[in-house]
Amino acid sequence: MELNLKLSDKLNRHFYSRSALEVAPELLGKLFVRIxxxxxxxxxxxEVEAYLNQSDMASHSYNGLTKRNAVMFGECGHLYVYFTYGMYYCCNVVTGARNDGxxxxxxxxxxLKGIDIMLRNRFAEKNPKAALLKNITNGPGKICLAFDIDKHENGTDLTANRIFILDYxxxxxxSILSSTRVGIKxxxxxxxxxxxxxxxxxxKNSKR
DNA sequence: TACTAGATCGGCT
DNA sequence: GCCGATCTAGTAG
Incomplete structure (x- = not known):
């Protein structure tokens, strides 16, 4: 499949400056790109989930600014990457005004593109049985493995040219459905x- | 198909 | 110490 990447379609700071509840559904259908x-x-x-601040007890920003969640309180349009369960990373797009969290x-x-590389990042030499197309990036931990995203990418500016999102x-x-968020209490x-x-x-981990 | 346990470690109570 | 915005392999039905 030939993919036409137009950098002029890159989402700008203004897109990210709105509420996470507004930005989240609009990210569906957009193209996530890493060079x-x-x-x-x-x-x-x-698939996405919105996390707010003081009103959202599930959000990492709920208890205020810490070293770990600092990127969430910074400028919108940056990547917030966190480490969880001792083995996985998850990536988020920061939205809203500075200090919103x-x-x-x-x-x-x-x-769509670079699938061979994603397969290698996800499965290496092990268990080719699990290496189905639909199993490469259907979950937040899997996405970070496939795109080789870890703590080094925390804070990356999505309006630059290393990791970005294009209107697509x-x-x-x-065709947009909503439900409760996954894995939180x-x-x-x-x-x-x-x-x-x-x-x-x-x-697959969906309820409702 | 449905549920459970184990892996594994940084952040914070 | 405890727990988590997860994933996988294993077992049971």
């Missing part, structure tokens, strides 16, 4: 997860 060693890794965002977690991506595909409002009833209906790259 690494001259190679292009890219895929369509198909808002972000959108990227949970599902449909791989118009999504019909009717606090504020678990808020319907702040958004995903594309019937897309196979949405993480």
């Amino acid at each position: 690494i060693d001259g190679e292009i890794l890219a895929g369509i965002i198909v 808002q972000a959108v977690l990227i949970r599902g991506i449909e791989p 595909k118009n999504i019909d409002k009717n 606090k504020s678990a009833d808020l319907p702040w997860r958004f995903y594309l209906k019937d897309n196979p790259h949405v993480s």
Whole structure:
């Protein structure tokens, strides 16, 4: 598949400056891109979750600024990467005004370009049985493995040219579904997860 | 298909 | 010390 990347379609700071609840559903259908060693890794965002601040007990920003969550309180349009469960990284897009502490977690991506590299990053030499296309980037930890994102990418400016998001595909409002967020105990009833209906790259861990 | 345990460690109570 | 915005392999039905 030939992919036409137009840098002029890159989402700008203004796009990210709004509320995470506004930005999250609009990220669906956009193209997440990483240039690494001259190679292009890219895929369509198909699942996200919004995390706010004082009003959201599940958010890392809920208890205020710390060293770990500092990027969330910085300028919007940067990547917030955190380490969890002792083995995985998850990546978020910072939104809102400085000091808001808002972000959108990227949970599902449909791989389009650099799939061979993603497969290598995800599975290396082990267990080729699990290496199905729909299993490469259907979950936040998997996305960071496939795109080789770890703590070094925490704070990366998405308006620069290493990791960025392009306007790509118009999504019909009717094909966007929402539900409660995955894997949290606090504020678990808020319907702040958004995903594309019937897309196979949405993480399976869904309720409702 | 559905549920469970184990891996593994930084952040914070 | 405890727990987590996860994933996988294993077992049972």
